[in-house]
Amino acid sequence: xxxxxxxxxxxxxxxxxxxxxxxxxxxxxxxxxxxxxxxxxxxxxxxxxxxxxxxxxxxxxxxxxxxxxxxxxxxxxxxxxxxxxxxxxxxxxxxxxxxxxxxxxxxxxxxx
Amino acid sequence: xxxxxxxxxxxxxxxxxxxxxxxxxxxxxxxxxxxxxxxxxxxxxxxxxxxxxxxxxxxxxxxxxxxxxxxxxxxxxxxxxxxxxxxxxxxxxxxxxxxxxxxxxxxxxxxxxx
Numbered sequence: 001x002x003x004x005x006x007x008x009x010x011x012x013x014x015x016x017x018x019x020x021x022x023x024x025x026x027x028x029x030x031x032x033x034x035x036x037x038x039x040x041x042x043x044x045x046x047x048x049x050x051x052x053x054x055x056x057x058x059x060x061x062x063x064x065x066x067x068x069x070x071x072x073x074x075x076x077x078x079x080x081x082x083x084x085x086x087x088x089x090x091x092x093x094x095x096x097x098x099x100x101x102x103x104x105x106x107x108x109x110x111x112x
Numbered sequence: 113x114x115x116x117x118x119x120x121x122x123x124x125x126x127x128x129x130x131x132x133x134x135x136x137x138x139x140x141x142x143x144x145x146x147x148x149x150x151x152x153x154x155x156x157x158x159x160x161x162x163x164x165x166x167x168x169x170x171x172x173x174x175x176x177x178x179x180x181x182x183x184x185x186x187x188x189x190x191x192x193x194x195x196x197x198x199x200x201x202x203x204x205x206x207x208x209x210x211x212x213x214x215x216x217x218x219x220x221x222x223x224x225x226x
Contacts, residue, residue, distance in 0.1 A: 031212045042116075042202055042217035043155065088154055092210060099145070099168065099210060102154035 004089060004103035011109045018079045020106045022072040022089035027051075029091035032065065033100070034074045037086045046074070046087075076108075084110045113138045118203050118218035126226055127193060133221045135186040135203030141216070143209040144186040146178060147202040149220070155202055161186060162209040193225045 003025045012018045020034075030051050035043040049056045049063045049072075056063045062075040072089050089103040116137045125131050135144065143162045147155035160168035161180040169178075175197075177189040186203055200222050204215040 031214075033214055035214075035217075040219075040222070042118075042219040043204075043215075044217070045214040048212075048214055092212065099157055099160060100215060101157075105152075105154050 004091065004101065006087075006089060006103045006106045008104070009107050009109070011111060012079050013111050014079060014081060016079055018074075018076040018083070018108055018110075020074045020076075020087050020089075020108065022074075022103050024070050024072070024089075024091060024103070026091070027067055027070055031092055032063075032072050033090040033092075034061075034063065035088045035090060035102070037088065037105075039085075043088065079108075079110050081110045081112055084108055114216070116203055116205055116216050116218035118201075118221050120221060121219070122222050122224075124224045124226060125190065125193065127195070129193075130189070130191045132190065133188040133201055133203075133223075135188075135218055136184055137205045137216070138184055139205065139216065140183075141205035141207055142183060143206045143211065144180065145204040145206075145215065146186070146188055147204065147217075149200040149202055151199075159188075160209060167209060190223075193223075195225050198224045 005023050031048050033048040034046045037043050047058050060077045064073045086105045086107050088105045090100045119134045146158040149155040158172045159178045164180045175192050179187040200220045202220045203218040206215045
């Protein structure tokens with residue numbers, strides 16, 4: 001099965017940039033995703049990147065993919081208190097059904 | 113309507129009770145999913161329905177019984193649960209199973225088994 005690791009915690013000051021990292025063992029996912037989960041809520045798809053891309057930018061979000069090192073990162077520019085949440089990277093299981101498997105999650109705390 | 117709606121939001125049940133979780137979407141999605149999320153852990157896939165047929169059961173105990181009455185509804189019937197089944201149960205949908213553009217998740221049902 002796929003192992004997807006993330007650091008558990010990240011604290012940043014409001015207005016700074018946040019970088020959340022993810023490493024994975026299986027490089028066969030066609031797409032890789034970042035989801036956000038606020039306390040007591042479901043998961044919200046933030047962005048995704050196709051596996052043949054190195055970078056994708058979407059407003060304050062920048063996704064970097066290093067396939068050689070099996071490393072995915074999410075940069076949030078000008079981090080706001082509303083960005084405080086748990087962030088999960090995810091890949092798609094290539095065993096036919098293509099279902100999502102999630103990383104361990106990173107809890108981002110934004111300090112005012 | 114771009115939402116997945118789950119009811120109830122909270123549920124407390126005894127180990128001998130029978131209850132059901134409900135999930136509804138009106139986006140025309142043909143794949144629906146149940147995930148279980150324990151505290152401080154990522155979601156884990158339980159069941160996948162594709163075109164109203166069960167396509168994946170991730171070795172879930174029989175005390176959890178899914179049902180897909182139509183393309184908009186997904187239920188999870190619960191019977192004789194254990195305290196370790198307490199978790200956040202998330203429903204999700206996508207245009208088709210394995211949609212590369214991601215899934216839409218509901219806000220979940222927080223289940224406590226006493």
